[in-house]
Amino acid sequence: MIKKSLFNFVITILSLILIFFVIAPIFKLIAGSSVNMLLDTVKEREVYSTILRTFKASLVATVVSIFLAVPLAYFLARINFPGKVFIEGIMNLPVIIPHPAAGIALLTVFGNRFFLGKFFSNFGLSFVGEFAGIVIAMMFVSMPFLLNDAVEGFRAIDPRLERAARSLGASPAQTFFKIALPLNLSHIISGSLMMWARGLSEFGAVVILAYHPMSASVLIYERFTSFGLKYSQPISAIMVLASLIIFVVLRLVNTKMSSIEDRTEG
Amino acid sequence: MLKLENIKKEYDDFKMENINLEIESGEYFVILGPTGTGKTIILEIIAGLIKEDKGSIFFKDENITNYSPEERKIGMVYQDYMLFPHLNVKNNIIFGLKISNKYSKNEIENKLQEMLDLFDIENLLYRDVNTLSGGEKQRVALARALITSPDVLLLDEPLSAVDPVTGEKLINELKKIHNKLGTTTIHVTHDFVEALVLADRIAVMNNGKIEQKGEAEEIFQKPASKFVAEFVGTKNIYEAKATDAENEVLIKGKSEDIKITIIDNINDKTNLTIRPEDIIISTGTFSSSACNSFKGKIKMIKDRLNYLEVIVDIGVDVAVHITRQSLKEFDLKKEKEVYLTFKASAVHVY
Incomplete structure (x- = not known):
């Protein structure tokens, strides 16, 4: 006892x-910040436009990733090929490497003088010091959260469900859209929310590619280095509160989704 | 009509080769064998869901070996049904019709109604498939496969995941439905009674090989290998004659005929079988709802590893399966007088 x-x-x-x-x-x-101080900070044009830009950039990064990561996740979950473990490892690398290193790596490809940078400049899209730069930096480092969730979700679906659909006359594409995708929707949604939330907070990679236009983390960093603790605190508090709200919503959606899943698996 | 020629498939720890089968149009064909001998894999190969390493498949003389599953018109019903968990019963059943884009709303409704009537599942129409019982799921899975009017229906252990009572019911339903629709059916099972009751012809499979093909009688009476003889085992199979009384038949005993009560009505002659594990052995008479009770003598006791097989002579030899514990408890031994009791519903007519 x-x-x-x-x-x-x-x-x-x-x-x-x-x-x-x-x-x-x-x-x-x-x-540490009074309500009035918080409100004043939010009203600052630079602050709210930065926060809005940050949310938007992470959203764009997430939406683009959904179109690319979901097919890859399906491929990884369903098809065995030599070197698959290697590919899966590589795709998770962005999470573990130092994020400024990720930013520099991106710069060597998307920089104005490098091949993808040149390629996209043909369409009037450049990355360095641009909104698009924030997007690819966020996408690079937080995409694995979506990919992993989606892979896990596809793996959890009994392949025989898809075979049953094929034997009922469904083509591979119909099987994907009518069976695999709807059954994995909850994982894809929670993975996307996770990716979005993680993208919001990105600093290391973003600061290398695009110091301006500013994203929230960069603005916090700038205020801290230029004006000190007192000035960086309110905007930090606002980002934390925003993240907190998102996180709570994410958890709510997640539990609701998984309770639906429990019902469907019963 | 459907022909498998020299099919071969190899996995890490599993090998199947020289699979040759020919299934006639409208036939009910049963592949019988212990679990894990590759019976499901044969079905998946026929349906085009997995690729064979070698060999060819022909349907009506057309080589369909390289056809994708959706080009084959072969319906597959998995052992655990594989109903789509995100769709309700109705949307599960009409899945195949809807994705084909070939049927109007009216046609789909009509075909759906046919299936609902055939399986008597109208009351389930808007149910969540996850709340259905095993038997209900099986009916929905069958309806979902049959609504597309497949050329061949593949059934993977269709009765193994339901309770015995539901299983008995489903056997009869499968028989009825096959008689009505005449769909060529390949049914995989480890259960000999299922095979006897349903099959036009049987193929016995073991270790990735077909040991014997033929009609049930033939396999039982002339097992082609030691494995077949052992697997088919001592079965209680008897020839029965109809009597004037309803639900009563006579089987020929050594000295006189034995009267057996059954559920089905038969006319003229038939065969019947009783599972050895469905028979109760006792040292005295007792009153029960079971209609069939006979006195006999123990002729032989065979050790079968997991159970004991007792052969009792009640005018014919009857095999009964019991546990070691029962043997001890009732002190059963050779020459001892015992009573055998079984329900009318335990007697299967085929």
Whole structure:
């Protein structure tokens, strides 16, 4: 009995330390600015346009990724080929490499003097110091969240469901759109939300490709280095609050989706 | 009509070769064998869902080996049904018609109604498929496959995932439906009774090879290999004659005929079989709702690894499967007098 209660005690203490470690800075950050200060900051043209731009860039990155990552996820989940593990590893690399390194890597391809940069400049699209640069930086580093979720979702679908559809006369495309895609919708949605939320906070890769126009993380960084803690705090608090709201919504959608799934799997 | 020629398929730990089968138009063909011998793989190869390593498939003399599944018009019903979990019963059943884009709304409704009547599942129409019982799922899966009027229907262990009572019902339904629609059917099972009751012809399979093909009688009476003999085992198969009384038949015993009560009505002659595990063995008489009870003597006790097979002479030899525990408890041994009891519904007529 004593052993058990000691064990519980240790677990509780360790858990509380970690919870405090996360909550304390966030609470201090938000509580450190008065409501009026927050409102004033949001009203600043530079701040709200930056936040809006950040949300928009991450949204564009996510939507583009859905069209590219969902087919790849289906391919990875359904087709075995030599080197598949290698490809899956590569696709997850952006998450683990230092993000400024990711930004520099992107620059060597999308920079104005490099091949993709040149190619896209034919369509009047350039990346360095442009909105499109924020988009590809966000896309590069946060796409794996969507891809992994989508792969996992496709793998969870019994391939015999798709075979049953084929035997009923469905073409491979019909099978994908009528069976695999609807059954994986919840994973794709939660993966997209995760990717979007992760993209919002990106700094390292974005700052290399596009210091201007500013994204939220860059603006926070600039205010901190130019004006100090006091000026960077309110905008940080606003980003945290925005992320918090998104995260709560994401969790709500997720649980709702998975409860639908539970029902469908029963 | 459907012909498999020298089909070969190899996986890491599994090999199947020299599969040659010819299935006639309208035939009910059963592939019988223990689990894990590649029966499902044959069906998937016939449906075009997996690719054979070697060999050819012909349908009405046309080589369909390289046809995609949707070009073959071969319906497949998986063991665990594979109903689409995001669609309700109705949308599951009409899936094949809808995606073909060949039928008008009216035609789809009419065909749907035919299936609902055939399987008596009108009440399930708007149900979530995930809330259906095993038997209901099976009917929906069959309706979904048959509504497209496939040239061949493939059934993968269709009765193994339902409870025994539902299984009995479904056997009769499958028979009825086959008689009505005449769809060429290939049915895979490990259950000999299923094969006896349903099959026009049987192929016995083991370890990726076909051990024997032929009519049920032939396989039972002249097993072509030791495996077939063992797998088919001692089955209680008897020739029965109709009597004047309803639901009563006579089987020929060593000295006199034995009267057996059955559920089905038969006219003239038939064969019947009783699963050895459906028979109760007891040392005294007891009153029960079971209609058939006979006195006999134990002739032989054979060890079958997981159970014991007791051969009891009640005028004919009857095999009964029991556990080691029962053997001890009732002190069963050779020459001992015992009673055999079984329900009328345990007697299968084929």
